Amino acid sequence: MRLMNNIYTLTDAVILTMDDNQPLINTGRIVIENDCIKKIGQSSEIDAEGKIYSLKDKLLMPGLINTHSHSVSPLFRGMADDLKLMDWLNNVIWPAEKHLSPEAAYWGAAMCALEYIENGITTFVDQYYFAEDIARAVVDTGIRAVLAPSVFSGKTAETKNTFHAARNFIKKYQLRSGETNIYPAIGPHAPYSCEQNLLEEVGEFAKEKDVLVHIHISETVDENREIQEKYGVTPTQFLKQTGILDNKVIAAHCIHLNEQDLQTFKHKEIAVSYNPISNLKLVSGIMPMKAMVEKGLLITVGTDGAQSNNSLDLLRDLKTGVLLQKQFNEDATFIKAKEAVEFVTKNGAKAIGLEDQLGSLEIGKKADLISIDLNSVNLNPVHYNYLDNIYSAIAYSASGKEVLDVIINGEFIMQDGNFLKLSKKTILNNSKKQAEILMKKAGLL
Ligand SMILES: [Zn+2]
Structure with a gap:
């Protein structure tokens, strides 16, 4: 103490x-x-x-403030590369995640926090299960975190329980941010993995508890197609109908947005988490940053998980992402170095509602x-x-x-x-051991 x-x-x-x-x-x-x-x-x-x-x-x-991550992800680093998003999720990542234990989650999150700290990240926004175990790793490593337990729709006991677990986590940690450096939030995974009624309930709960919503939106063309076929609108318009966007929201990816969606982002003051390396690796597309900047949207940067990045070096994401936008827009003057540094400092702080405490030295x-x-x-x-x-x-x-x-x-x-916190060797040894258990259970070793 x-x-x-x-x-x-x-x-x-x-x-x-x-x-x-x-x-x-x-x-x-x-x-x-x-x-x-x-x-x-x-x-x-x-x-x-x-x-x-x-x-x-x-x-x-x-x-630095990393606004999109899945902190157990280093356990899956290098498990499967060079695949398309849905193939990668459905056939490798989600089946392997089923074998995660609380102990594995703890060591995965500890390794993630260590990597963040070594790369200058002092605050991260996370969406994952095992929030309690991640929270222990956050406290033990001394990092600051906005933890949004993932919420999914589904028929299995695991997915049904996600909202229940998230609610309990938020109630437990909401009054303890000062002593833990943990700010609870809620993480409905995505429009394609959460049914309408669940999103409505999560939206209501977030409003009642005044917590941030962290969600993936329009990461791929396939997602947009699926939601269009199911609900007749884009993912953003579908989410708007559920009321969930009436909360403070950080949306990850935000690649396939049309003009109406961008207007909704502006109107609802949704903060954008730009995840350029993950998007490039999964060939998800390029975020329409110019239209966002023109509308005055708040832009931040996230590493996403180590499964799809694979390093968690936010400055590397920043450089890659800014250069990509210059080329994409054929404009070398687009995004100045100062604006880029703001993405990972001031803007990140504002996105999580802590601009009066973080993001600048004052x-x-x-x-x-x-x-x-x-x-x-x-x-x-x-x-x-x-x-x-x-x-x-x-x-x-x-x-x-x-x-x-x-x-x-x-x-x-x-x-x-x-x-200076936990032994680095202990973190690396334990996380490697847990990753090997997962690889074996997933039939990859
Ligand atoms: Zn993600």
């Missing part, structure tokens, strides 16, 4: 605040008291308090921050006084490999590349 009134100072860092009032501090200092930022400014102007850590030649910035906000090694060859030269050069370094040159320090809720979770 953390001692009360823990206070320390990070000094001599280049600070990219993502706060437009003072975006760049070239020799900066941050004083952290307990879980919050107490002071921030030039090292010469701020008195240090408590223990002092020198971060010379490191860039401090807000922790006095009073949560101390969720990461440092990047400015001595890395692939970033150099970095000009510490030149703001656009710093945005460029993050959006186009950096990867998770340059992340050295990770502080979440004021606590050092990683220091100079060393993970």
